[in-house]
Amino acid sequence: MQTIIWWIRRDLRLRDNPALHAAVQAGAQVIPLFILDPKLLNSPYSSPRRQRFLFAGLQALHDDLRVKGSRLILRRGDPLAVLHSLIAELGGDCEIHAAEDYSPYAEKRDASVAADLPLRLFPGTTIRPAREVVKADGSPYTVFTPYSKAWLSRGDVGALLPVPARINTPRGIATDTLPEMEMDRSDTLFPSGEAEAQRRLQRFLDFLLDQYAQARDRMDLDGTSSLSPYLRFGMLSPRQAALMAEFAMQKAADAAVLHSAETWLNELIWREFYFSVLAHFPYVREMSFREEMRAIHWSNNEAAFAAWKRGETGYPVVDAAMRQLLATGWMHNRARMITASFFTKDLLIDWRWGEKFFMQHLLDGDPAANNGGWQWSAGTGTDAAPYFRVFNPVLQGQKFDPQGEYVRRWVPELQSVPDQYIHAPWLMPEDVVNVGKKYPAPIVDHALARERVLLVYGNRMNRKESGSKKKLLKLFAGADLP
């Protein structure tokens, strides 16, 4: 009987899993294997909280496999070495099935495995394989809108694959144990595992999707899907999400509901886009996608960086967002844009520092999506926000947290600040109310910081006038800016 190793990396699910499904369909013995790779676990981009989420997900997967007559085999070590030794234990002649993974490290790892061993890669990390949607001449898209049009015109995404009725796994294969985990209070906000992913998907479809287009930007509301950690580890099939979006579009009762379903599908396509960008341009992990943006002279002020990380910038929306991240491992998407804009444009710190910090804290931290989001915000990436698009943290707060509920939830020292001043407490007259004493004053003046970043970025964009701009930059060097 044939033996197939189902090498699990970021597809911790039984439902709609092409690599697993093909192994079961082949009538093979299936060995579900997860390799604890020290290179990934000890990476400077890794996150203890995300690791806990992964380990809890592996435990849940093991439990789900038990129901199918199988179990999870864990091994620790270099993937190629682990695979070699496991195959030797099994008497050789195994095939390996895995879902594609597109980070530069993953692609190198898989190439080295494929050079030695029969590795078959399957889709499943993305809805469409990351190199499938390209222009007619085979070159990759670097602008979202034409990419999404091409993505949508590729026709249906195929049917969902069923959960295997039974998975035939031989007994007696040695397995390592998971590291001891200390649970954190924040872990209960995002319980790990495929079953939880399905519950959340159902809740989103039943109660939130109809309002999604309007509610998704409101930081004070529970209006997003909050599925990102589950998509990150493949506890939810992105194809299942897309099929649900399409189904909602078909049965939409009115234009607003239709628009909401389309908006959600569009977000899933943004995810596909960033996987495609990373697969085609792996260097974006190291540097700005746009060549002319690579020489920006960042301020990289350590004190400002530290204040941003702690959520003590003096801008309530920014601080609420950072504290939400620290407390829960998740941040609202609108808040990600605001904090990243503030980081790169107001503080003028290299986007790679912020990208790394997000990776160290986000449960959904994913190389492709996180890098894409940061380069978009910094204006250095594909189809990026224009360099002059600088978010005003006060106006963003007023627009997307109109009563300041989000701010008050995460910045308790502003609890009793009146709505009028909640996004700009420094404007509060002394006699209005004596609150917010412990809250810091803004670490930068936004208007001044905006002028500075327009100059610094503008110098990159248009070098002709750099003479007079250099003089102005000297002025800013003397100004009170980090």
Place this chain on the structure above:
DNA sequence: TGAAATGTTGGGGCG
């Protein structure tokens, strides 16, 4: 998937 600066318009107060 901005915001600020600048331009235009039109109503109302006022001499």
Place this chain on the structure above:
DNA sequence: ACGCCCCAACATTTC
């Protein structure tokens, strides 16, 4: 009645 100014409201341009 008329011109002038102010300025809110909206539109356009610029960064």
